Amino acid sequence: xxxxxxxxxxxxxxxxxxxxxxxxxxxxxxxxxxxxxxxxxxxxxxxxxxxxxxxxxxxxxxxxxxxxxxxxxxxxxxxxxxxxxxxxxxxxxxxxxxxxxxxxxxxxxxxxxxxxxxxxxxxxxxxxxxxxxxxxxxxxxxxxxxxxxxxxxxxxxxxxxxxxxxxxxxxxxxxxxxxxxxxxxxxxxxxxxxxxxxxxxxxxxxxxxxxxxxxxxxxxxxxxxxxxxxxxxxxxxxxxxxxxxxxxxxxxxxxxxxxxxxxxxx
Amino acid sequence: xxxxxxxxxxxxxxxxxxxxxxxxxxxxxxxxxxxxxxxxxxxxxxxxxxxxxxxxxxxxxxxxxxxxxxxxxxxxxxxxxxxxxxxxxxxxxxxxxxxxxxxxxxxxxxxxxxxxxxxxxxxxxxxxxxxxxxxxxxxxxxxxxxxxxxxx
Numbered sequence: 001x002x003x004x005x006x007x008x009x010x011x012x013x014x015x016x017x018x019x020x021x022x023x024x025x026x027x028x029x030x031x032x033x034x035x036x037x038x039x040x041x042x043x044x045x046x047x048x049x050x051x052x053x054x055x056x057x058x059x060x061x062x063x064x065x066x067x068x069x070x071x072x073x074x075x076x077x078x079x080x081x082x083x084x085x086x087x088x089x090x091x092x093x094x095x096x097x098x099x100x101x102x103x104x105x106x107x108x109x110x111x112x113x114x115x116x117x118x119x120x121x122x123x124x125x126x127x128x129x130x131x132x133x134x135x136x137x138x139x140x141x142x143x144x145x146x147x148x149x150x151x152x153x154x155x156x157x158x159x160x161x162x163x164x165x166x167x168x169x170x171x172x173x174x175x176x177x178x179x180x181x182x183x184x185x186x187x188x189x190x191x192x193x194x195x196x197x198x199x200x201x202x203x204x205x206x207x208x209x210x211x212x213x214x215x216x217x218x219x220x221x222x223x224x225x226x227x228x229x230x231x232x233x234x235x236x237x238x239x240x241x242x243x244x245x246x247x248x249x250x251x252x253x254x255x256x257x258x259x260x261x262x263x264x265x266x
Numbered sequence: 267x268x269x270x271x272x273x274x275x276x277x278x279x280x281x282x283x284x285x286x287x288x289x290x291x292x293x294x295x296x297x298x299x300x301x302x303x304x305x306x307x308x309x310x311x312x313x314x315x316x317x318x319x320x321x322x323x324x325x326x327x328x329x330x331x332x333x334x335x336x337x338x339x340x341x342x343x344x345x346x347x348x349x350x351x352x353x354x355x356x357x358x359x360x361x362x363x364x365x366x367x368x369x370x371x372x373x374x375x376x377x378x379x380x381x382x383x384x385x386x387x388x389x390x391x392x393x394x395x396x397x398x399x400x401x402x403x404x405x406x407x408x409x410x411x412x413x414x415x416x417x418x
Contacts, residue, residue, distance in 0.1 A: 138360065145362025146400060154407060183315055190407030191322050198357060202314060205353045227357065234356040239349070253353065256345035258335065262352050266371040266384065
């Protein structure tokens, strides 16, 4: 950690970066996102497995526009989110200095190409517990699945924390805020909740990098990550495109193959 | 008791299925009158939100239909739509949505008879399923019921 802090201090001293986004210890021992603009603040910097917040979510905020070069302490999800944002032309390569710590060793990425290589080499397997949970839900009869999901989704209070925590939900105007026409009911109604979660999952299909931030942010503990996870698995197995691994555009739903296979169109 | 007459909404593309339905009419092929056709420029324009809105507004079944692959007026609209449907279909499957009420089909401008058959099949199948009560139940969790819960 001190190695990292010294490095960042040097970058601050040489004015290579004017903002560093990392974590400090939160009230409950969690990694809380923190913004460092002065080298002396850096003594608070921490990085461990409790630092799960995806810091890429801040990069498109207007408040960050005044900083010319930004350093980021990235966990694996953040690295993938950076790649996906770059693939969608949302961030500019070269504006960021990205650090990560693996087994106590500091890795430094000066450009996104280096992240692409690192991510493609270290892509983790899907969490077996989550895959098993998904399988368990899918093996239920249809009516039970419907009841289970309607029960889960009925607790949604539509705070949109899932949207705010997601580094890829960056639309300036979201479909749920559109009221001419009103696509999705504003209060947390049965149909409105179902539609919101369908919309969220569909808009992230083929883009979700699976960092799990949406589910971690949900105050009602709804397993909404399962929806995007399922769609990602569908896209990987049907179209072979893995989001957040490439710098060039890699969005499965904006392209097609003539021989895409389905079995439900009459 | 009167037999249940399902309400079917059909989202069709202007260039193939709409023309196919037109052909069914000019060929004087009789088919079930339960279907309400909504014409779109292309299957690629048919958003999944429209399907959900149809169900919310009381449709018992929805047909989505357009040009066969390689026949799209805009070259690739139906290919894009097909990918989206593959993904959407999987999502509905996971949610346990009653997919027996959602029908996807390719009907060309020359297939008036196929269109008539499709509508007849859909109406028979949905009539067997009865009204879409699951969605109706969901709509009961509304602003009024939330108010009741909050007053407790």
